[in-house]
Amino acid sequence: MKKYLSKFNLWSLTFIFLWIACINVALADDSRESVLGPGDLLKIFVYGHPDMTTESKVSENGNITFPLLGEILVDGLTPSAAEKKIANLLESRDILRNPQVNIFTASLQSQMISVLGYVRNQGRYPIDGKRSLTEILAMAGGIIPEGGDLITLIRSDGKQFFKEVIDVSEMVRSGDLSRDIHVRSDDLVYVERANRFYIYGEVQRAGTYRLERNMTVIQALSVAGGLNPRGTERGLRVQRRDSHGNLKVLSVKSSDLVEPDDVIYIKESLF
Structure with a gap:
């Protein structure tokens, strides 16, 4: 329970952080000017x-x-x-x-960036002066619940494209705002989907759920409401794809970590 409270606090902190960024966008100093360009x-x-x-x-x-x-x-x-x-x-x-x-x-058509993926309002946004990554996310309405912690930034130097991946939750957790980089015109910001796992069989609420960091099998089971009267923790099975995409069925313990896209099966008790 303490682990889930800490995760809830982290998400709350992330929300507050983006909310503050949103306020900063609204109150941005007019002295932060963009340069003019074709189309303006x-x-x-x-x-x-x-x-x-x-x-x-x-x-x-x-x-x-x-x-x-x-x-x-x-x-x-x-x-x-x-x-x-x-x-x-x-x-x-x-x-x-x-x-x-x-x-x-x-x-300002010359100073635009694209925000795609799991944000509330995908689209192209003008850059009015210097804007940080979190400010742009706030302009796009923030990350929706299905969105993940990882933000992919793609930009070009005119000759080739470069990609950088920023972990927003880790940035908030550590307080290291050096990763809150400034975006530039023509940048592409993409918010990845949150990792998920699947659970079915003799549980209260079978379905698809968000995979939290370092989540164990027993924690995944609790998210699904726990066992139903017919379920058992004995003989836990997980369907998982290896690095080559091959599907394997593995025996796991309740303390093992769940990996992205795992399918957990809860068997029926024989007694």
Whole structure:
């Protein structure tokens, strides 16, 4: 019972951790700016000159079109840097004196990541400044009950893809937030399914259950409600696939560990 309470506390801690991350997303400082790129839709205002208000989409070449200035390269600039660049061009070309330019990003299509797998809301999400892995999970609504502890991150350096696996529960348990890495544009975050085991035969609730870490056969039996009046712990059998995918039937003890996708069979007592 103590082990299950500790596991419950760990899941509670994980939930609280992601909840805090979700709050941080909602209260994120606007100073954390993303750089602009192709596909971004910008709304540009010049204070005191409503005739210069314009909406422009960053082209594939990284340019926007602005009245009286024509094409301006903004690819790789933050919105504040783009504001300064436009203001300097307006002043250097004797169009306006001390112009005040404001840029609002109506849509950031160039800074997106994909979140897939066992999260509440799969999809593509914009990166508004620096975002950590847990913040992105919070933006996707968190991990659903069927989701596991392992998060796979796939990213590219432009030439090849790299994969990194992060154990979220272990990160929370150890308090090592160095694994809460910052995501980048075009990253793919995939939440794995939780490991499962199957139990059938003379138990109260036969079915499929989540496999907890270091779960023993007797613990798996308790999750299924224990033996029914006809069941016995003698002659426990487990169906398990080996590394080659071959199915084997093994005799196990109640203290043995359950492995992912094990099928536990509880026999009927002869007496």
